[in-house]
Amino acid sequence: MPLTTLLLDVTDGIARLTVNRPDKLNALDAMVIHELGEAVTRIEQDATIRGVVVTGAGPKAFVAGADIAELAAQTPLEGKARAQAGQLVFRRLERCGKPVIAAVNGFALGGGCELAMACHLRVASEGATFGQPEVKLGLGPGYGGTVRLPRLVGKGRALELLLTGAMIGAAEAHRIGLVNRVVPAERLLAEAEELLRVILAQGPLAVRLVLEAVEAGLDMTVDEALLLEAGHFGLLSATADMREGTSAFLERRKPGFSGR
Numbered sequence: 001m002p003l004t005t006l007l008l009d010v011t012d013g014i015a016r017l018t019v020n021r022p023d024k025l026n027a028l029d030a031m032v033i034h035e036l037g038e039a040v041t042r043i044e045q046d047a048t049i050r051g052v053v054v055t056g057a058g059p060k061a062f063v064a065g066a067d068i069a070e071l072a073a074q075t076p077l078e079g080k081a082r083a084q085a086g087q088l089v090f091r092r093l094e095r096c097g098k099p100v101i102a103a104v105n106g107f108a109l110g111g112g113c114e115l116a117m118a119c120h121l122r123v124a125s126e127g128a129t130f131g132q133p134e135v136k137l138g139l140g141p142g143y144g145g146t147v148r149l150p151r152l153v154g155k156g157r158a159l160e161l162l163l164t165g166a167m168i169g170a171a172e173a174h175r176i177g178l179v180n181r182v183v184p185a186e187r188l189l190a191e192a193e194e195l196l197r198v199i200l201a202q203g204p205l206a207v208r209l210v211l212e213a214v215e216a217g218l219d220m221t222v223d224e225a226l227l228l229e230a231g232h233f234g235l236l237s238a239t240a241d242m243r244e245g246t247s248a249f250l251e252r253r254k255p256g257f258s259g260r
């Protein structure tokens with residue numbers, strides 16, 4: 001089925017995934033969440049896709065949150081199911097095995113901030129705005145905000161944003177570590193893709209296992225995470241990429257990785 005609320009374009013190994021409901025500031029309704037699941041399946045399975053940039057359509061918003069019209073009508077069990085559906089698809093994106101960069105082009109509020117945080121890195125335009133305003137609606141975050149925000153910016157800063165619902169600009173988001181880079185709006189997609197290309201130029205298997213070690217390791221004890229890292233270190237030693245990378249260094253040339 002063709003996607004109706006998302007655009008998914010693949011060029012030269014990079015998939016650009018655009019949430020495309022600009023008249024509703026790209027709010028995440030049930031259809032967007034469903035189609036995000038389909039897009040993640042394609043990202044996981046399509047070997048021509050090596051990395052992903054996620055953005056929002058239009059000049060104003062990345063994603064202005066879950067669709068409040070839908071939230072307003074939900075029963076408690078529907079609310080729980082909605083949260084779990086969104087959490088699952090964001091988790092799948094985070095664990096898709098390929099680097100994912102959010103290019104935050106405007107409002108990233110509620111579920112929009114949560115979508116950006118489920119991406120591995122965040123590049124923001126100078127005018128971008130971040131926040132978790134759910135408490136203003138008598139709700140809490142449902143798509144991972146209470147889980148990922150403290151891990152990214154620390155408990156105190158996360159709680160300030162989560163408990164006040166305050167919105168912050170890109171410069172403040174950068175200062176607290178919520179975004180990696182802030183760039184002029186007209187350079188946003190180019191800078192996000194440039195950052196992604198730097199990652200894609202590294203050993204592909206190494207990149208995959210570093211992502212896996214960090215995503216899984218954060219939920220482990222230090223000893224478990226260190227063991228996982230050591231296992232990956234050993235595993236990568238069996239790859240052609242590791243032999244190529246180390247030989248290229250010793251021979252003072254650029255490596256040509258094969259992803260094997």
Ligand code: COA
Nearest residue numbers: 023024025027064065066067068069107109110111133134
């Ligand atoms: N859910 C559903 N619709 C939304 C939405 C959301 N999260 N955010 C914006 N929209 C809709 C508005 O209802 C409006 O639709 P309409 O033109 O059919 O009335 C349209 O998008 C434009 O939004 P508008 O509020 O008119 O733009 P603005 O520039 O005045 O304000 C925001 C922008 C982002 C400050 C404001 O839209 C807002 O506060 N949105 C909700 C943010 C939020 O609480 N998100 C967390 C949800 S859990």
